[in-house]
Amino acid sequence: MEYRFSNYVERLQSSAVRDILKLTQGKEIISFAGGLPAEELFPIDAVREAADRVFRSGKNTLQYGLTEGFMPLREQLCARMAQKGMHVQPDEMIMTTGSQQAIDLITRVLMEPGDIVLVENPTYLASLQVFNLSGLDVVPVASDKDGMIIAEAERLIKQHKPRLIYVVPTFGNPTGRVWSMERRKGLLELSHRYGVPILEDDPYGDIKFDINADYPTLFSLEGKADGGNVLYTSTFSKTVAPALRTGWAIGSRNVISMMAKAKQAADLHSSSLDQQTLDQLLRHFSLDDHIQVIRQAYGDRMQQMQKLLSQQGWSDVKWIEPKGGMFLWLELPEGLDAEALLRAAVKKNVAFVPGSSFYAAEPARNTARLNFTYTQGERMATGISRFAEALNEFLARR
Amino acid sequence: MEYRFSNYVERLQSSAVRDILKLTQGKEIISFAGGLPAEELFPIDAVREAADRVFRSGKNTLQYGLTEGFMPLREQLCARMAQKGMHVQPDEMIMTTGSQQAIDLITRVLMEPGDIVLVENPTYLASLQVFNLSGLDVVPVASDKDGMIIAEAERLIKQHKPRLIYVVPTFGNPTGRVWSMERRKGLLELSHRYGVPILEDDPYGDIKFDINADYPTLFSLEGKADGGNVLYTSTFSKTVAPALRTGWAIGSRNVISMMAKAKQAADLHSSSLDQQTLDQLLRHFSLDDHIQVIRQAYGDRMQQMQKLLSQQGWSDVKWIEPKGGMFLWLELPEGLDAEALLRAAVKKNVAFVPGSSFYAAEPARNTARLNFTYTQGERMATGISRFAEALNEFLARR
Numbered sequence: 001m002e003y004r005f006s007n008y009v010e011r012l013q014s015s016a017v018r019d020i021l022k023l024t025q026g027k028e029i030i031s032f033a034g035g036l037p038a039e040e041l042f043p044i045d046a047v048r049e050a051a052d053r054v055f056r057s058g059k060n061t062l063q064y065g066l067t068e069g070f071m072p073l074r075e076q077l078c079a080r081m082a083q084k085g086m087h088v089q090p091d092e093m094i095m096t097t098g099s100q101q102a103i104d105l106i107t108r109v110l111m112e113p114g115d116i117v118l119v120e121n122p123t124y125l126a127s128l129q130v131f132n133l134s135g136l137d138v139v140p141v142a143s144d145k146d147g148m149i150i151a152e153a154e155r156l157i158k159q160h161k162p163r164l165i166y167v168v169p170t171f172g173n174p175t176g177r178v179w180s181m182e183r184r185k186g187l188l189e190l191s192h193r194y195g196v197p198i199l200e201d202d203p204y205g206d207i208k209f210d211i212n213a214d215y216p217t218l219f220s221l222e223g224k225a226d227g228g229n230v231l232y233t234s235t236f237s238k239t240v241a242p243a244l245r246t247g248w249a250i251g252s253r254n255v256i257s258m259m260a261k262a263k264q265a266a267d268l269h270s271s272s273l274d275q276q277t278l279d280q281l282l283r284h285f286s287l288d289d290h291i292q293v294i295r296q297a298y299g300d301r302m303q304q305m306q307k308l309l310s311q312q313g314w315s316d317v318k319w320i321e322p323k324g325g326m327f328l329w330l331e332l333p334e335g336l337d338a339e340a341l342l343r344a345a346v347k348k349n350v351a352f353v354p355g356s357s358f359y360a361a362e363p364a365r366n367t368a369r370l371n372f373t374y375t376q377g378e379r380m381a382t383g384i385s386r387f388a389e390a391l392n393e394f395l396a397r398r
Numbered sequence: 399m400e401y402r403f404s405n406y407v408e409r410l411q412s413s414a415v416r417d418i419l420k421l422t423q424g425k426e427i428i429s430f431a432g433g434l435p436a437e438e439l440f441p442i443d444a445v446r447e448a449a450d451r452v453f454r455s456g457k458n459t460l461q462y463g464l465t466e467g468f469m470p471l472r473e474q475l476c477a478r479m480a481q482k483g484m485h486v487q488p489d490e491m492i493m494t495t496g497s498q499q500a501i502d503l504i505t506r507v508l509m510e511p512g513d514i515v516l517v518e519n520p521t522y523l524a525s526l527q528v529f530n531l532s533g534l535d536v537v538p539v540a541s542d543k544d545g546m547i548i549a550e551a552e553r554l555i556k557q558h559k560p561r562l563i564y565v566v567p568t569f570g571n572p573t574g575r576v577w578s579m580e581r582r583k584g585l586l587e588l589s590h591r592y593g594v595p596i597l598e599d600d601p602y603g604d605i606k607f608d609i610n611a612d613y614p615t616l617f618s619l620e621g622k623a624d625g626g627n628v629l630y631t632s633t634f635s636k637t638v639a640p641a642l643r644t645g646w647a648i649g650s651r652n653v654i655s656m657m658a659k660a661k662q663a664a665d666l667h668s669s670s671l672d673q674q675t676l677d678q679l680l681r682h683f684s685l686d687d688h689i690q691v692i693r694q695a696y697g698d699r700m701q702q703m704q705k706l707l708s709q710q711g712w713s714d715v716k717w718i719e720p721k722g723g724m725f726l727w728l729e730l731p732e733g734l735d736a737e738a739l740l741r742a743a744v745k746k747n748v749a750f751v752p753g754s755s756f757y758a759a760e761p762a763r764n765t766a767r768l769n770f771t772y773t774q775g776e777r778m779a780t781g782i783s784r785f786a787e788a789l790n791e792f793l794a795r796r
Contacts, residue, residue, distance in 0.1 A: 001593055001627050004561070005656055009507045012659050034462070042460040048453035055446035062440040062639035064432070097495055097665035104664050108531065109407045113511065129663035133506065163402070195399055229399050241460035243670040258403055261410050265527040266502050267495035271669035272641040 008113070008135045030383035033351040035173065035326055036374040041297060042241045043281075043290055050280035054273065065272035067260045069095025069248070073279040077248060080282075085220035086232065088250045092225040094259050097270045099203055099247035102233035102259075104130050105266065106199055106249065107164070109258040111136055116162040120148055122358035122367075124173045124201065127166055138360040145320055147179030150186035157194045165196055170215045171204035171325025174358045174369035178215055178323050188221055191229045200232045203247075206239050206291050208324035209299035219250070226253045236278055238326070239291050244274040295324075298373050301380065302328065305372040308384040317391070326373045329355070332366040333395065339365070341394055350386035406511070406533045428781035431749040433571065433724055434772040439695060440639045441679075441688055448678035452671065463670035465658045467493025467646070471677040475646060478680075483618035484630065486648045490623040492657050495668045497601055497645035500631035500657075502528050503664065504597055504647065505562070507656040509534055514560040518546055520756035520765075522571045522599065525564055536758040543718055545577030548584035555592045563594055568613045569602040569723025572756045572767035576613055576721050586619055589627045598630045601645075604637050604689050606722035607697035617648065624651045634676055636724070637689050642672040693722075696771050699778065700726065703770040706782040715789070724771045727753070730764040731793065737763070739792055748784035 054061050068074070074090040081088050096102040103126075111117070113135030119127065121140035131138050139160050142152045147169060156162070167187065169179040191198050200218045208215065219225075219232040228251065235247035249259065263269070281287070302322055309317070309330075316333040332338060338354035345351060355367025375383055452459050466472070472488040479486050494500040501524075509515070511533030517525065519538035529536045537558050540550045545567060554560070565585065567577040577585075589596050598616045606613065617623075617630040626649065633645035647657065661667070679685070700720055707715070707728075714731040730736060736752035743749060753765025773781055 001590075001595065001625065001650075003508070003595065003650060003653055005507055006510050008510070009656050009660055012663070036462060039457045039461055042457045044453055044457045044460060047460065048450065051449050051453070052446065055442055055449070059437045059440045059442045062442060062445065062641040063437055064434060064635075064640040097668065100663075101665040109403055110401065112404050112406070112533075126663060126666070129659075133660055133663045135510075192399075197399065197401065227399065237462075242462040243460040243674075245665070245667070245669045245671075252399075252401060255401055258407050261527075262407055262531055265410070265498075265524060265531045266664070267499040267643070268524070269643065270495065271643045271672050273643075273672060273675075274669050276641075277671075 008133050012129060012132050029346065029349045029351050030375060030379060030386065031351040032370040032372070032375065032383060032387070033353050034374065035371060037238055037242065037326070038294075038297060038373050038376070041294055043285065046281055046285040047241065047244075047277060050284065051273070051277045053280045053284075054276040061276055062273070065269050065275070067264050067269045068256075069093070069270065070272055070275035070279055073275050073282070074248075076279060076282045081250065084217065086217060086250065088225040092253050092256055093248055093250045094256050094263065095270055095275055096233070096247045096249060096263070097245045097267065098237055098242075099201060099233040099235040099249075100126060101270070102247055102249035103127055103166075103199065103201065105259045105262050106231055106255070107131060107134050107136070108262050109255065110197065111163050116160045118153065118156060118160070118162045118165045119360055120167055120172065121360065122174055122355060122364075123166070123360065124168055125357050127201065128360055140360040145177055147177065147183035148187060150183060150190065153187060154190055157190060157196060162196055164199055165191065166199045166201065167218070168201045169218060170202060171207065171322065173204070173325070174327055174353070174355065175329040176322035176325050176327045177320065181216070184216070184218055184221060188218055188229070198230045200230055202232060202234045203238055204325040205234065207295055207298055207326065209295060209302065210323065211292070211295065213323065225250055228252055231255060239287060239294065240278065240281065244278060245271065246274050246278055298326065301372045301376050304376065304380055305370065305384065308381060312388050314395075326371055328370045328372055330368045330370060331364075332368060332391070333398070334366055336366045336394060338368045341368070341390060344393065345387055345390040348386040348390050350383050350390070352387065406531050410527060410530050427744065427747045427749050428773060428777060428784065429749040430768040430770070430773065430781060430785070431751050432772060433769060435636055435640065435724070436692075436695060436771050436774070439692055441683065444679055444683040445639065445642075445675060448682065449671070449675045451678045451682070452674040459674055460671070463667050463673070465662050465667045466654075467491070467668065468670055468673040468677055471673050471680070472646075474677060474680045479648065482615065484615060484648065486623045490651050490654055491646055491648045492654050492661065493668055493673055494631070494645045494647060494661070495643045495665065496635055496640075497599060497631040497633040497647075498524060499668070500645055500647035501525055501564075501597065501599065503657040503660050504629055504653070505529060505532050505534070506660050507653065508595070509561050514558045516551065516554060516558070516560045516563045517758055518565055518570065519758065520572055520753060520762075521564070521758065522566055523755050525599065526758055538758040543575055545575065545581035546585060548581060548588065551585060552588055555588060555594060560594055562597055563589065564597045564599065565616070566599045567616060568600060569605065569720065571602070571723070572725055572751070572753060573727040574720035574723045574725045575718065579614075582614070582616055582619060586616055586627070596628045598628055600630060600632045601636055602723040603632065605693055605696055605724065607693060607700065608721065609690070609693065611721065623648055626650055629653060637685060637692065638676065638679065642676060643669065644672050644676055696724065699770045699774050702774065702778055703768065703782065706779060710786050712793075724769055726768045726770055728766045728768060730766060730789070731796070732764060734764045734792060736766045739766070739788060742791065743785055743788040746784040746788050748781050748788070750785065
């Protein structure tokens with residue numbers, strides 16, 4: 001038969017990142033495209049031991065679990081959140097299949113087709129997919145190196161009456177930028193003045209290169225979960241491993257409870273084997289020490305990539321040194337189309353993500369996102385030299 | 399702040415089953431309420447060994463996976479499906495977080511708010527939640543012990559022009575009924591005549607008490623995946639264990655591909671640790687032998703429960719002996735309200751699910767679903783005697 005699809009899913013573009021990942025699987029391509037953590041740093045022995053402890057604790061560990069998530073893990077996570085100034089109770093938290101599902105569930109409980117969401121420009125690609133799948137209208141807010149421009153946000157709030165503001169204030173994807181304190185407070189103030197909730201997506205906050213730097217979350221500035229304006233989500237995908245697909249959301253009790261209702265319908269609960277394994281991991285393994293190892297390694301790799309790019313001596317290729325996270329955001333010469341550059345690059349066996357994927361409206365086509373966490377050493381040098389070869393051919397033609 | 403919620407989620411009732419599960423956690427209640435498999439039968443040693451093989455195969459097992467699911471597992475599942483007359487390629491299959499997520503994803507890609515879905519009456523509670531969350535109008539079709547009444551289905555298709563027909567033809571939840579071959583073929587014919595796709599939900603098909611009985615799936619009768627009218631979903635939750643939260647859907651390639659796009663937004667992918675563990679389990683453990691053990695045990699428990707109920711000598715409490723699955727569906731005397739009975743039963747420390755939860759429209763209030771898989775022996779006898787005490791008090795008052 002001829003299937004007729006929902007208009008929302010018809011409009012949905014397949015993620016360029018995921019499609020490139022598929023194309024490059026098993027090939028000799030060096031990829032700076034995916035947002036992949038360094039595999040050699042995965043604490044696999046600790047995870048194996050944690051899983052083993054779960055299995056040995058009894059057969060009932062394999063039974064159905066609570067929709068809200070495994071309670072002992074939520075309790076441990078609340079204690080970790082408190083160390084970062086985020087004070088929250090287990091019933092103000094829900095475990096999700098990655099933080100991606102938290103974005104989807106929050107969208108489903110707060111919004112209906114035709115509603116408006118405000119986002120940074122550019123912003124996280126897969127959040128745009130969630131908003132499109134739910135039939136929302138996405139309005140990008142002009143943003144610079146310090147975050148959303150607050151006056152612009154206010155103008156657009158007045159104009160569009162959005163139901164949600166979605167932001168990644170710390171080491172955003174794709175730009176790697178860190179919002180200034182002024183912008184953080186400014187957005188929070190707008191949220192209160194106009195009664196618009198904020199969804200703060202924070203997958204990268206732990207991966208800061210300067211251990212003494214302090215970037216308070218909007219959630220901690222808001223100062224309360226229940227009745228507060230900020231819904232916050234994070235994940236173990238970058239600090240432990242993505243395969244365990246475990247994220248969480250915290251926020252006002254009534255929102256969390258609505259998310260649980262939606263999640264009952266969406267998938268009943270996330271893998272409880274994964275959640276119990278993470279619970280055991282947190283009890284017998286210093287995740288904070290491990291995060292320190294990741295910070296150091298990723299900081300080194302970012303420096304290596306920066307150095308390799310600098311050595312090319314391009315005068316009109318620009319970037320801001322990331323203070324954390326996983327990505328370097330390049331501004332290429334005006335007029336250069338990064339999607340065409342990608343096609344040329346893939347022929348030379350190197351991949352990245354053209355920046356155009358990350359814009360809700362008119363894209364800056366001369367931008368590119370390079371991941372610096374998945375490759376290192378010789379392999380990174382070879383990859384950047386292939387990338388440079390492709391880019392130099394483009395520049396020579398101008 | 400005051401949060402405003404989507405009308406769809408506002409209308410969503412929390413699942414009575416889940417709420418009862420919560421209330422009874424850690425208490426001395428004997429529960430016939432949940433759809434819980436028998437914990438003592440979980441093949442935990444085999445699962446532990448399978449997980450261990452995954453961990454020992456290398457750190458890249460903890461990396462991000464494909465949205466469609468772990469390919470070697472899909473290949474093995476295709477071979478298993480073929481043994482049941484369901485011929486399907488790996489790219490006509492997507493792995494999901496339980497079959498619950500398959501229902502949600504199919505709903506999201508095929509339908510928009512206001513669209514109509516036809517269901518059996520009564521039907522699986524959590525499917526109703528999915529349809530409500532997506533803002534659909536649910537139209538129940540009169541059904542008897544042999545399945546949907548085909549003439550009624552045709553009348554309602556003509557009247558409402560539904561976008562989907564959702565059915566559980568083999569050991570349905572809550573009724574345990576098995577559709578006759580005539581009804582299976584009849585519905586398939588309607589699907590073709592009127593161009594309405596069928597979603598066949600089959601979590602219990604493997605759990606048949608008569609090993610020689612053959613209940614062909616609608617998908618096998620349709621005879622093809624690509625371009626075919628039947629979308630089929632099943633799960634490992636009942637045959638291996640729920641904690642691994644792994645289900646799958648098969649069907650026309652374009653539907654599967656749209657589901658993958660939606661799943662990218664919904665959660666990127668399901669736990670790949672769970673999927674890889676199941677892949678290893680299928681390679682080193684005879685799941686078919688294990689299913690045989692489950693069948694035998696569940697068949698025995700069903701017989702025990704039936705015997706315990708029969709011994710009460712009630713003249714106006716009726717049920718049909720289930721040929722498989724996990725539930726016994728009771729018709730209580732006319733006029734008796736099973737929700738009131740539940741409140742009385744919980745005071746006597748026994749729980750079940752009132753049948754009213756499973757109706758999309760006007761419920762038969764004098765019905766109840768009893769699970770016979772989670773308890774056995776003395777405990778089941780005690781539970782049924784508590785249930786009988788509560789019911790006898792109700793009957794005495796009439």
